[in-house]
Amino acid sequence: xxxxxxxxxxxxxxxxxxxxxxxxxxxxxxxxxxxxxxxxxxxxxxxxxxxxxxxxxxxxxxxxxxxxxxxxxxxxxxxxxxxxxxxxxxxxxxxxxxxxxxxxxxxxxxxxxxxxxxxxxxxxxxxxxxxxxxxxxxxxxxxxxxxxxxxxxxxxxxxxxxxxxxxxxxxxxxxxxxxxxxxxxxxxxxxxxxxxxxxxxxxxxxxxxxxxxxxxxxxxxxxxxxxxxxxxxxxxxxxxxxx
Numbered sequence: 567x568x569x570x571x572x573x574x575x576x577x578x579x580x581x582x583x584x585x586x587x588x589x590x591x592x593x594x595x596x597x598x599x600x601x602x603x604x605x606x607x608x609x610x611x612x613x614x615x616x617x618x619x620x621x622x623x624x625x626x627x628x629x630x631x632x633x634x635x636x637x638x639x640x641x642x643x644x645x646x647x648x649x650x651x652x653x654x655x656x657x658x659x660x661x662x663x664x665x666x667x668x669x670x671x672x673x674x675x676x677x678x679x680x681x682x683x684x685x686x687x688x689x690x691x692x693x694x695x696x697x698x699x700x701x702x703x704x705x706x707x708x709x710x711x712x713x714x715x716x717x718x719x720x721x722x723x724x725x726x727x728x729x730x731x732x733x734x735x736x737x738x739x740x741x742x743x744x745x746x747x748x749x750x751x752x753x754x755x756x757x758x759x760x761x762x763x764x765x766x767x768x769x770x771x772x773x774x775x776x777x778x779x780x781x782x783x784x785x786x787x788x789x790x791x792x793x794x795x796x797x798x799x800x801x802x803x804x805x806x807x808x809x
Contacts (some may be wrong), residue, residue, distance in 0.1 A: 585699060603698055689744040690737045694753075697726070699734040709798035716791045722779050725786075729776040735802040736760070750777060768794075768801035 636681050643718040662793055705711040708731035715724035733753065740760045744753055750773045758766050778784045 580636055586769065590686055630687070684707055691744065694733050694744060694748055695746070697730045697733065699737060699747065701738055704731050704734055709795040709801075712798070713795040716788070721785055721791060724791060725772075725776045725779045728772055728798060731798065732772055732802055735804065736769075739802075739804055765801040768797055772798075 595797065615712075620805050655795065692698065704727075708727060712724040712727045712731075715721075733744060736753065736757050737744050738759070743759050744754050744756055748756070754766075754770060754773060759770055775790065775794060779786060
């Protein structure tokens with residue numbers, strides 16, 4: 567009886583010892599064994615393999631090209647803005663410089679007037695259009711010289727001399743502010759403020775005769791040209807206000 571109990575106890579101890587011991591380690595697989603196993607799985611007809619499927623879709627633009635185009639557009643706009651900014655800065659500098667010069671000139675004139683200095687006067691023109699109105703370019707007796715030209719049949723030269731002489735007298739003797747680009751009508755309008763009515767009427771007849779001969783290619787009656795030559799010095803004297 568005791569031998570049976572001892573045997574049972576021994577068997578129980580062996581079972582407990584076997585349960586407590588760690589399981590034996592699985593043998594390691596080589597790389598060739600793993601590759602062979604994978605090939606066997608791939609060759610198995612019962613397992614699903616690779617499938618190739620085709621489907622239609624809209625072709626999308628190349629993202630790289632699109633990004634490159636966007637970058638080029640952005641760079642073009644940036645360059646344009648830079649150029650415009652540079653041009654605006656230059657224009658602002660020029661405008662500012664012009665305003666500064668104008669202010670300095672105005673200040674200079676104001677200081678001269680305040681100090682009692684003479685005001686700057688504009689120089690009289692030497693020519694009106696193509697006509698030389700310098701006193702030294704005209705004969706002493708303009709009326710007599712024009713009459714001599716008319717008697718030789720040179721009416722255009724005679725009227726040109728009378729008109730040049732009239733402009734010279736208006737500018738240098740009567741202070742009429744005629745400028746180099748003034749027209750006949752403008753000269754008449756300016757002279758009306760300085761001449762007496764009789765002298766203004768004479769000047770109007772002289773201008774009309776000059777325009778008829780120079781522009782309309784007409785000839786004046788001989789007595790009309792003689793009247794202009796005779797009345798020239800009386801109506802447009804060298805100095806003083808015409809009567």
